[in-house]
Amino acid sequence: MKPFLRWAGGKQWLTKTLINLSPDQFGDYYEPFLGGASFFFALKPNNAILSDSNSQLIETYQALQSNPNRVISKLEMWENNKETYYKIRASRFEEISDRAARFIYLNKTCWNGLYRVNKKGEFNVPFSNNHRLVFDPEQLVTASMLLRSAKLLVGDFEETLATAKMGDLIYLDPPY
Secondary structure (H helix, E strand, C coil): CCCCCCCCCCCHHHHHHHHHHCCCCCCCEEECCCCCCHHHHHHCCCCEEEEECCHHHHHHHHHHHHCHHHHHHHHCCCCCCHHHHHHHHHCCCCCHHHHHHHHHHHHHHEHHHCCCECCCCCECCCECCCCCCCCCHHHHHHHHHHHCCEEEEECCHHHHHCCCCCCCEECCCCCC
C-alpha cells in the first residue's frame, strides 16, 4: 500500500529494497520518525510501535485508526481549490476526526506536501494549485486496518526506542 500522505524525505521509492533487506520474522516493528509511514504500509507488520514528535501527524493516524469513516465524511465536503484551501487552513476544529481530515486535506493540497508552521504553531504553506486527488476512501480504510496493529505515540525517538528488545525490527530514518 502507498502512503496516503505526502511527506518530505519520504522513502516510498526505497520500500522494495527495504523489504528485501528485512528479516522474515521479527518481534515488534518500531518506526520513531513516522512521517508518511511508507515502510510501515509496505511491510504491514503484525505489531508496530509508531511515533513522531509531530503531534498533529500522530493524531491524524490515531483518528484514522479509530474511525476512518468520520475522517472520510469530512474530506468529502471539501473541494480542491484555492478558496477552500485557505478557508480550511484558517479553521480550527474541536473533533479529532475533523482535525485529521484538515491535516490530510492540507497535506495533499499544499505546495509540495510540506509541513511547516510559524512561531505561533500555525500551518503556513501556500496552496499548490494542483489537481491531484485529495484522498482515496479505499486507501484510507485500508490504512485504518493496517494501523489497528500499531501503538501510536507522540515523542522523542529515544523514548520510543527505550522499550525495544532483542529481535525487534527498528527502522530509523531521521529527518536530519
